[in-house]
Each structure stands twice: as structure tokens, then as C-alpha cells.
Amino acid sequence: xxxxxxxxxxxxxxLLSAAFDAAxxxxxxxxxxxxxxxxxxxxxxxxxxxxxxxxNPDAPLVELAVKAFRAGDASKADRQDA
Numbered sequence: 001x002x003x004x005x006x007x008x009x010x011x012x013x014x015l016l017s018a019a020f021d022a023a024x025x026x027x028x029x030x031x032x033x034x035x036x037x038x039x040x041x042x043x044x045x046x047x048x049x050x051x052x053x054x055x056n057p058d059a060p061l062v063e064l065a066v067k068a069f070r071a072g073d074a075s076k077a078d079r080q081d082a
Contacts, residue, residue, distance in 0.1 A: 019061035020049050026066050
């Protein structure tokens, strides 16, 4: 999970971690991701989730992250702090 350098309270980290895991299960079940590309795909998903959470902590993280991932939307990613 790519949240190692993120500064947030334990509750927020638990929320992000759970959202990441749930979104990855949904993506991995439906997408055919090359095993060699999974690490990069998981990192990208982490950036997407953090970007959504920073914009709106109350947003439905899993749903929006899966949609953004499938759309190839890297604009939700904030690669500086995640």
C-alpha cells in the first residue's frame, strides 16, 4: 500500500487502507493486469485514492477510485506526498 509517507491520523489511514484493499479486489477481479505491471497499478490506485480523499474525505473512495482507475485518470493522483 503506497501510503507510507502520508501524514494522517490512524482513523484516516485505516479508511484509506480499507478503501485501497476493496478497490483493488474489484479491479483485480474485473481487469486483466499483467503480473509484472501489478506493482505499478497498485501504486497508481493508491495515488488516485489519496487524491480523491484529499479533495473530499467524505467521498465514496472505492467507487470513485475504481472509476478513475478504469478511466486511466491520473489527475486524481498527487504524487508529491502519497
